[in-house]
Amino acid sequence: MKVALIGYGKMGHEIEKILLDRGHQIILIIDKDNQPDIKSEKFKAADVAIEFTTPHSAIENIKASTLAGVPLVCGSTGWLDRLPEMEAFVTQNNGGLFYASNFSLGVNIFFHVNEYLAKIMAKLKDYSVEMEEWHHNQKLDAPSGTAITLAEHILKEYPQKTGWVNESTTDDSKLGIISIRKGDIPGIHTVTYNSPVDTITLTHDAKSRQGFALGAVLAAEYLVGKKGIHTMNDLLTL
Ligand SMILES: NC(=O)c1ccc[n+]([C@@H]2O[C@H](COP(=O)([O-])OP(=O)(O)OC[C@H]3O[C@@H](n4cnc5c(N)ncnc54)[C@H](O)[C@@H]3O)[C@@H](O)[C@H]2O)c1
The missing domain is CATH 3.30.360.10 (Dihydrodipicolinate Reductase; domain 2)
Known part of the structure; x- marks a missing residue:
């Protein structure tokens, strides 16, 4: 799958390794210095985006990704007080969102x-x-x-x-x-x-960040082509 990574910090780097190991293509990496790229044609070409940034940026990234028609796996924490608003935004704009406070x-x-x-x-x-x-x-x-x-x-x-x-x-x-x-x-x-x-x-x-990163990549593989709101309960049959 073609993936856009949003947030190239500790988690972004772990996710990059796992994406490449699993044979996926990273077509765009967005961090603080190139934030406007989320509105680019390159971003729109992604099958899915994976976002690990900050609580405040997550809200803007969910909105921008939805408007670009790219389903988003959101790993950022600290924004769930605005979950009902984000769920409504994604649903009304026919987007796809997979969120989890913990992907492990x-x-x-x-x-x-x-x-x-x-x-x-x-x-x-x-x-x-x-x-x-x-x-x-x-x-x-x-x-x-x-x-x-x-x-x-x-x-x-x-x-x-x-x-x-x-x-x-x-x-x-x-x-x-x-x-x-x-x-x-x-x-x-x-x-x-x-x-x-x-x-x-x-x-x-948690012994490392690898477990979170693998879970986020599995969530991205699951989310490709899907609309609506998804969580780990949909991915895992526990
Ligand atoms: N859900 C999970 O399983 C899980 C696991 C680990 C961490 N997290 C969360 O993921 C987030 C990131 O964690 P981290 O350890 O990688 O943090 P980090 O600080 O190492 O990396 C965050 C990166 O996001 C970039 N960034 C900030 N604003 C941005 C924006 N608007 N657009 C693009 N990039 C932007 C920063 O420059 C930085 O490189 C945190 O909210 C953390 O709590 C979630």
């Missing part, structure tokens, strides 16, 4: 186990729940998109909790998410249930 297969398995465990734990009043996520120190958003997805799945099972806060908390009506930024950590997420007698922890620890 392991994390998507982790999401399912987290939902299952939360269903059980919510009934056990002796256990409190808290989350912690660790990422590299250049990450712009906190908590991570992955932590927010995990939190949303937990909150669904705890009607007494009204939302999450980005700190440790003793307030029972909130789910605490602690965000730590250090070194070059690709991403560690831990959900902890604590009782007076024991602790249950569920952890996903």
Whole structure:
């Protein structure tokens, strides 16, 4: 397939390697210095675009890609508060969008186990729940998109909790998410249930960015020729 890469940072470079390994053609790479190329004829010739930039740029790139008629895999995090608006924009303009707060297969398995465990734990009043996520120190958003997805799945099972806060908390009506930024950590997420007698922890620890990059390329292969909104649940039959 012919691919346009938007965002040539840490993820862009990983994705490039996997695209080439799988025999795909990269026809255009867009970064900060050549942003207007998203409106070029070259961009329109792509079968699919893959976007890993920043929360703010993601919104503009989803719109521009949709208007160019190129389906977009969006990996940028930190913009999902505007998801309903973006879904409406893509649908109204007959575009295609695949988004995921985390493209790794392991994390998507982790999401399912987290939902299952939360269903059980919510009934056990002796256990409190808290989350912690660790990422590299250049990450712009906190908590991570992955932590927010995990939190949303937990909150669904705890009607007494009204939302999450980005700190440790003793307030029972909130789910605490602690965000730590250090070194070059690709991403560690831990959900902890604590009782007076024991602790249950569920952890996903990404060893590199390769898992995210492979997932994004698989999503792009899936999205070619498709319209509408797609997520990892459509790609994976878990
Ligand atoms: N969904 C996932 O699985 C997943 C995994 C890892 C990272 N991420 C997210 O992907 C995004 C990028 O991560 P990264 O580690 O590659 O960051 P990075 O800072 O290394 O790279 C971002 C790149 O985007 C470029 N950029 C910024 N604005 C742009 C624009 N308007 N048009 C084109 N390029 C632009 C920057 O110059 C930079 O090269 C972040 O939001 C991060 O949280 C998602």
